[in-house]
Amino acid sequence: MTEYVELHCHSHFSLLDGASSPEALVAQAQELGLSALALTDHDAVYGAIPFVEAAKASGIQPILGAELTLADGAHLTLLVENEIGWANLCTLITRARHHADKGEAALPLEALESHTTGLIALSGCRQGHIPAALLRGDTAAAQTWARHYRDRFGPDNFWIELQHHLRPDDDGLVADLADLAQVFELGIVTTNNVHYAQPDDHRLQDVLTGIRHHATLDEAAGWLRPNAEYHLKSAARMARRFPAWPQALTNTRRIADRCQFELRYGLQDLPAFPTPDGLSALDYLAQLCDAALQNRSGDGDRARQQLDAELRVIAQGHLADYFLIVWDIVRFAREQHILCQGRGSAANSLVAYLLGISPVDPLQHDLVFERFLSSERGLAPDIDVDFDAARREEVIQYIYTRYGHQHAAMACTYVTFRARSALRDVGKTLGLPLDMLGQIATQVDTRDGYADELPDNATGALLSELCQAIDGFPRHLGIHNGAFILTRQPISTRMPVEPATMPDRYVVQWDKDALERAGLVKIDILGLRMLSAIAEARETVGTLTGTTPDLNTLTFDDPAIYAMISGGDTVGVFQVESRAQ
Incomplete structure (x- = not known):
């Protein structure tokens, strides 16, 4: 039997266009x-992490790509062949998004000139330059675009779809x-x-x-697809x-064999923190901690041993720049008299205490460092820092100014x-x-659904079915309330x-959960009205x-404070106001 794989597929991360989740598509592909x-979602890789995870769990080879929207509205399908191709795809999507209104994309054609390496291009759907020209009877234009x-891509990297x-x-x-x-003399491939x-x-x-x-369905008639043939x-x-072109099917497997890129998981290369006298980031971090050790911790030998142990774990995880970056953000806030304080498991770290990130001495309270960071768990550290909500914007602008928009962005959220x-x-x-x-x-009732509230007829049944099917689908992008991503390279x-x-403000195309699953470290710059x-x-x-x-x-x-808490007099007190907190 001829082997065929699907190379052009949209999930619900093609916002308000794709009608199935990545997981549902993978399950059907397996079936x-x-x-x-x-x-190949539209101008996005929002679904890359769940797609890759689902595909690997199902024994299916995941291929990443996107269908790009060019500045004139034409479409072009791109598939990632290798690491360079992934970097080029991400760069092209970024440029397309920056040349259009929020939620839209418009890639200048000239942007392709220096970003085609590692990418395999397919000529696209009816909105591709070549099919569109043929449909309007303009063979000369189709040949020009071919x-x-x-x-632009090379004869081995451009295929007619x-x-x-x-x-x-x-x-x-x-x-x-x-x-x-x-x-x-171009290859053909069916999708x-x-x-x-x-x-269905x-x-x-x-x-x-x-x-x-x-629009209503009647009003949208001109935009709707004519039948139900756009499924796996x-x-x-x-x-x-395609009986006359069997090679178009076998070519899909040939292309898949070339697409061997795998998403890189783990800590990103953080910006190199500037240090005095040519010190390494780790040496400068140790120097800062040593200077604070005598003033902030009275437990001499024990503190010295704990500090050395923490610095070894930080060195193994290549996290010295991370701690210095967070320390610098807190330092800026304090110099500007902006109230701030680290919270969460970072309180278990002596390094965080010595840097002034956390106010809690973990030795005094017998806190376990490994709850925050452990070489055995291999998880990225997560330092949440609360700032005076009225002045948090000053801190955000400091980060953008210090590292630049090419190296600093916030996590997105999916409004569902x-x-x-x-x-x-x-x-x-x-x-x-x-x-x-x-x-x-x-x-x-948002918890129990709405079946009881809908009309008891065919229309109500259809409305209920569609609402249940769409529940949880991403509708548009939002911005996380404080998760920053910083990188050394753009x-x-x-x-x-x-x-x-x-x-x-700019956001990366992965939300907080996807970033964590990919092992990328973030810095949470949170606004707290209590501060x-x-x-x-x-x-x-x-x-x-x-x-x-x-x-x-x-x-x-x-x-007096403990008496107040014991008496339940905590209305308006952050984190102990109620049992829910």
Whole structure:
């Protein structure tokens, strides 16, 4: 039997277009006997981590790529062959996102000139330059574009993509594409431009299209795909669709064999922290800790042994720059009189205490360092630092100024469909009255769903089914409230970066969970209103008494405080206000 793998596939991370999760696509690929699968979401690699994890768990070769949107609206499918190709793909996606409004992409064609190495290009769907030209009868333009891409990528790295979805003009288009490939001595490859795992999923894909265009299904008719053929298919079904071009199927396996790139997991190369007198980062870190040891820890021999042990673990993990970067951020805040404090498991670290990141002496409280960082666990450290919420922006701008936008960005978040938002968006697309949807939405219990609130008829059943199917799908991108990613090389060579809604803010295309699963270390710059309240209270006390309290002199053994907590008098006190905290 002819072997075939799908090289053009969109998940729900092609926002408001793909109608299946990466995991669902992988599961269906396994069911169909496909040995490899490519994920080529629109101008994004949001789903790369869950896709790779699901594929490997299922014994399927994951191939990473993207379908890029060019500045003139044309599409181009790119597949990653190796490490250089991944860096180039991330760079191209970044440039495309920076040349368009938020949520859009528009890659200048000239950007391809220096970023094609390690990438395999396919000519794309009907919105590709070549198919689009043939569909409008402009053979000369199609030949010009074929020559352009062949010269740009090289004849072995540019393939003519054949797709057949039973549209009336598909037979002619496929034949014309195959003829053009022969003229320019280019390989042909068949794909199905997959947008959902199974045929029944086409209804959800139609609804997503309507939501994307803010239109009902009737109004969106011109944007909807004409049938349910855009699902994953077996090799046998694809062979029946392309009987005259069997090599187009076997070529998919040839390309898959070339795409051997594997995502690099583990700590990124952090910016090299500037040190005095040519010291290494580790030596400078040790010097800072030694200078603070006598003043901040009274347990001499024990403290010395603990410090040496922690520094050895930090050295093994190549984390000296990380600790220096966090120390520098805290130093800046303190110099600007911005209240800040590290929290979480970093309190278990003597190094964090000596650097002033944490106010807690772990030796005095018998805290275990390995809960924070251990060479055996191999997990990236996670230092959360709270800042006066009213002044956190000053700290964020300091980070951008010190490291530059090419090396500093924030984690994204995926704003997902939930019960009420799904009900409103899906209902609007189905053409249901807005006042009815609003009334139902107010009665929805977001934990238990909404089946009891919907009309007891076919429309209600369809609405319920679609809302349940879309639940949890990413709708658009947001920005994490404080997770920073810093890199020595430009971030866009490791993962794509795109503009956030807030001016002069940028996010990477992975959220906090994906970054952690990839082993990348982040720095959490969090805003805490309680610190703002403390800052205001300190100023008020200073104004009224003439003496501003030194918060650093406060101890942890005030009987009045423990009496207050024991009595439950904690309303408004951060982290102990209720049992939920």
